[in-house]
Amino acid sequence: MKKGLLTAIVFLAVALLAACGSEESSGASEGLYDDEKLVIGVTAGPHEEILEKVTELAEEEGINIETEVFTDYVMPNVALDEGELDLNIFQTEPYFNAIREDRNLDLVKSFDTVTFPMGIYSLDVGDVSELPEGATIGLPSDPTNSGRALLLFEQAGLIELDPETGINSTVRDIEKNNGNYEFVELDSAQIARQLEELDAAAINTNFAIEAGFTPTEDAIFIEPKDSPYINHAAVRAENEDDEIIQKLADIYRSEEVKTFIEEEFGGSLVPSW
Incomplete structure (x- = not known):
């Protein structure tokens, strides 16, 4: 009787531990979207305006976006690296590579966005x-x-x-x-x-x-329209493969956003898709 009771207690403890582990794993798999919103950094101006349109479309998909606007090129990467942002959208790949190396930032390129001819x-x-x-x-x-x-x-x-x-x-x-x-x-x-x-x-x-x-x-x-300086989104390396990032990329690179850019900026910006 005592042996059976002890076996039951051990089994229950193992089951509870397994359940807790499952819940933790489930939470971790949600990645960036654990807090039910994405905090995205952009520079003031066109990137901000495009993200406003993206935010509207994302809301229709149940994705909440909070925008942080910057007036320089350094802080959006620092804030992303320090976890204050989930994503940023404002820079070209050559600049990104240079500042990432200079400041030893654990960031990676995500998806291409638009080209801003200088x-x-x-x-x-x-x-x-x-x-x-x-x-x-x-x-x-x-x-x-x-x-x-x-x-x-x-x-x-x-x-x-x-x-x-x-x-x-x-x-x-x-x-x-x-x-x-x-x-x-x-x-x-x-x-x-x-x-x-x-x-x-x-x-x-x-x-x-x-x-x-x-x-x-x-x-x-x-600059000509075939400029190699395409802007892109950046994320922390740990979040590179999060599902929410791909969903955001699909929304950003949609026909609705492309049409918005072409109508709003009249050729001053060029969609990269």
């Missing part, structure tokens, strides 16, 4: 050929966008770069400065606001739109 803007001239000798030209100070801007200046015929430096070009790699231009490196988010103090500047499209420019109309030179 443009050259000026309040004084209507074409790059009109820039005066010795003009002061602004460009982003972060390495990835700086190299991108220099390649844009080369495409515009302003300079010639060391052909071996490519995307990693710096102002030191300018081999020929056709107009004896002075290049000034500035924070990406501030360049549009400082354009009055410059003859021209390379400005990322999201900041140009935020400043009231229409890239396809106001830029005096703009």
Whole structure:
């Protein structure tokens, strides 16, 4: 009798432990969606507006999104790495790779989103050929966008770069400065606001739109539509394969969102799908 009772108690204890383990496993499998919402970081401007549309469509699928808006390129990755965000959507792969390595961030690329062609803007001239000798030209100070801007200046015929430096070009790699231009490196988010103090500047499209420019109309030179600088979403490595990420990717890359981008931004942004 006692032996039977002891066996029953042991069996019950094992069953309870197994049940607890099952519940824990079930919770872990939910990944990012344990708290019933996704916190997504974006930069102010077009990324924010596109995510608003995505949020509307996601709600129809039972997915709740909370948006955090940033005005710089560094903090969205830091916040994601530290767990304050579940996902961010704002950056190109070259920039992502550079900051991930520089800050040792455990993040991975998720899905492609849109391309923002970088443009050259000026309040004084209507074409790059009109820039005066010795003009002061602004460009982003972060390495990835700086190299991108220099390649844009080369495409515009302003300079010639060391052909071996490519995307990693710096102002030191300018081999020929056709107009004896002075290049000034500035924070990406501030360049549009400082354009009055410059003859021209390379400005990322999201900041140009935020400043009231229409890239396809106001830029005096703009990247071609086959630009390799596609933006993408990023997540922590541990969440790379979470089911909710694929669901979000499908919503973001839907025909509804594509139509919204084309109608809202008139070619200034290019869907990557």
